Amino acid sequence: MMRILGIHIGHDSSAALVVDGKIVADVAEERFTRIKHYSGLPLGAIDYCLKSQRLQMKDIDVIAVPANGGIPDLNFIFDLKGARQEPKTTPRRMAEFARTVMKRPATKPPLYIKNFPARASAEIVHVEHHLAHAASAYYTNANQGRQLIVTMDGIGDGVSIGVWRGENGKITPLKRIGREGSLGWFYSNVTEALGWWHGDGEGKTMGLAPYGDCAKVKGVLDRFYPKFSGGELVEPHDFGRSYFWNEGGALQWHLDDSVPIREIVNQYRREDVTAEAQRVLEEQTRQIVFPWLEKENTRNLCCAGGVFLNVKLNQRLWESGKIDQHHIYPNPGDSGLAVGAALYACYATNPNAPTHAIEDLYWGPEYGEKEIEDTLKLRNLNYRRVEDVEAFAARQLADDKIVAWFQGRMESGPRALGNRSILMSANRAENKDIINARIKFREAFRPFCPSLLWEKRADYLEHVRDEFFMITSFTCCETKRKNVPAVVHADATLRPQTVKKEFNRRYWNLINEFGKITGESLLLNTSFNIMGEPIVNHPREAIRCFYDNGLDSLVLGNFVLEKKA
Ligand SMILES: [Fe+2]
Numbered sequence: 001m002m003r004i005l006g007i008h009i010g011h012d013s014s015a016a017l018v019v020d021g022k023i024v025a026d027v028a029e030e031r032f033t034r035i036k037h038y039s040g041l042p043l044g045a046i047d048y049c050l051k052s053q054r055l056q057m058k059d060i061d062v063i064a065v066p067a068n069g070g071i072p073d074l075n076f077i078f079d080l081k082g083a084r085q086e087p088k089t090t091p092r093r094m095a096e097f098a099r100t101v102m103k104r105p106a107t108k109p110p111l112y113i114k115n116f117p118a119r120a121s122a123e124i125v126h127v128e129h130h131l132a133h134a135a136s137a138y139y140t141n142a143n144q145g146r147q148l149i150v151t152m153d154g155i156g157d158g159v160s161i162g163v164w165r166g167e168n169g170k171i172t173p174l175k176r177i178g179r180e181g182s183l184g185w186f187y188s189n190v191t192e193a194l195g196w197w198h199g200d201g202e203g204k205t206m207g208l209a210p211y212g213d214c215a216k217v218k219g220v221l222d223r224f225y226p227k228f229s230g231g232e233l234v235e236p237h238d239f240g241r242s243y244f245w246n247e248g249g250a251l252q253w254h255l256d257d258s259v260p261i262r263e264i265v266n267q268y269r270r271e272d273v274t275a276e277a278q279r280v281l282e283e284q285t286r287q288i289v290f291p292w293l294e295k296e297n298t299r300n301l302c303c304a305g306g307v308f309l310n311v312k313l314n315q316r317l318w319e320s321g322k323i324d325q326h327h328i329y330p331n332p333g334d335s336g337l338a339v340g341a342a343l344y345a346c347y348a349t350n351p352n353a354p355t356h357a358i359e360d361l362y363w364g365p366e367y368g369e370k371e372i373e374d375t376l377k378l379r380n381l382n383y384r385r386v387e388d389v390e391a392f393a394a395r396q397l398a399d400d401k402i403v404a405w406f407q408g409r410m411e412s413g414p415r416a417l418g419n420r421s422i423l424m425s426a427n428r429a430e431n432k433d434i435i436n437a438r439i440k441f442r443e444a445f446r447p448f449c450p451s452l453l454w455e456k457r458a459d460y461l462e463h464v465r466d467e468f469f470m471i472t473s474f475t476c477c478e479t480k481r482k483n484v485p486a487v488v489h490a491d492a493t494l495r496p497q498t499v500k501k502e503f504n505r506r507y508w509n510l511i512n513e514f515g516k517i518t519g520e521s522l523l524l525n526t527s528f529n530i531m532g533e534p535i536v537n538h539p540r541e542a543i544r545c546f547y548d549n550g551l552d553s554l555v556l557g558n559f560v561l562e563k564k565a
Contacts (some may be wrong), residue, residue, distance in 0.1 A: 006342030129156030212271030364410030437549025
């Protein structure tokens with residue numbers, strides 16, 4: 001048995017545990033610190049990964065780190081006896097590190113900081129940032145045959161775009177492009193110019209784009225992005241200086257280009273500028289992906305890296321007709337790097353081991369009935385136990401109530417997938433405004449996503465494929481647009497979670513019950529969190545969120561809390 005702990009330290013720090021190639025635990029540290037995009041040490045995440053499988057650090061065979069560079073902090077997390085980390089891309093025994101103690105003193109943390117002494121025979125594997133992204137996509141993929149893997153983000157280990165071949169369990173690099181080709185930075189610079197945060201607000205930019213007309217401002221962003229043709233970078237872009245700093249525990253960026261882009265935003269309609277940014281991203285990405293598909297003589301595409309959080313880009317690629325099998329790792333940003341590094345380390349040593357296509361992302365903490373009830377009792381709350389919570393919640397939702405739904409293991413990645421979700425009927429258009437005003441307090445233009453029964457996917461989604469994780473949008477079937485208006489975006493798309501019964505029985509039952517009452521087997525599903533905070537993890541956070549906004553009821557396992565009218 002091979003147990004690999006992946007740890008990512010940086011934007012969206014995280015830890016993951018892979019046992020014999022299977023992901024058994026994965027969580028971002030932000031869920032414990034309650035600081036969104038937390039960038040410090042993932043000590044809570046490591047602790048959770050080990051405890052969730054009843055393991056201790058001495059049981060871990062390999063520590064996989066998605067970074068080429070040395071990370072001195074590893075010394076005290078894993079008690080490496082002061083050995084300095086060196087950049088390595090191949091496995092190296094820890095004892096060897098210990099023998100090569102460098103002159104530079106190791107970081108000395110305060111005594112209250114927990115550490116996890118590793119055994120001396122354990123190995124540390126450094127995996128290049130984009131290779132870890134590529135591994136997260138390739139080794140979680142159900143598709144067969146040669147895969148083109150494309151990774152795109154702002155920057156990681158000096159690379160912004162990676163092109164890879166995935167075949168017979170091996171990943172081979174084909175192309176790496178540095179900062180001068182960063183389409184991720186371009187999109188983030190526009191985001192910052194619009195007043196949102198680089199590395200956080202890109203979804204808002206994407207959400208605003210369908211309200212604009214890029215033809216009205218075509219070319220206004222031309223001097224701010226790199227140009228690609230035939231799979232190659234033909235016009236590199238000088239991004240100037242980039243700055244980052246730590247804001248309350250999370251890394252934030254600023255790049256020079258955002259200043260002149262803001263002048264453009266002020267001069268034209270914001271919607272039109274975002275539409276142009278989206279057009280540029282899609283057009284330039286096509287210039288990378290399609291030529292490489294041809295060169296590699298494949299129609300199978302795997303994607304990861306933060307740029308592929310852009311569900312509209314993913315939809316355009318899929319609708320091109322040039323792809324037969326399309327897999328996007330559903331946690332494509334840097335919080336997915338711990339999984340990617342661990343998977344890479346696993347298959348680098350054993351390329352013939354069977355891979356495991358992911359079926360769900362429920363790899364986070366869960367809390368048992370006793371812990372939930374104790375949490376409610378301690379707070380002296382007037383809760384009750386309900387046997388058939390699916391039927392209870394379905395009736396509430398059919399009455400246009402807003403229900404918070406907390407069940408089982410927390411989802412990995414940025415999307416709530418029915419275990420830490422806020423739900424409402426999508427059957428009335430005004431429900432979108434109600435949930436915005438009472439719960440999410442966010443911009444009116446931003447769309448909400450639906451969860452729908454997998455069996456009904458063709459009723460709602462055009463040109464649909466098996467896709468479970470809200471990582472791509474699809475055009476909504478015309479016959480359904482009027483039936484579920486609260487989740488149909490301005491461009492008539494939906495960004496769905498399709499729910500299979502065997503992956504989440506309780507959530508499937510709930511949507512099915514709702515369908516029996518209202519005729520629509522689909523719910524509006526948004527993440528269970530207070531604005532600006534990470535998704536709730538523990539029941540106490542669920543309760544705090546419940547009383548901090550206009551939710552009507554909270555279902556915690558089989559327990560129900562209601563606010564009376
Ligand atoms: Fe990245």
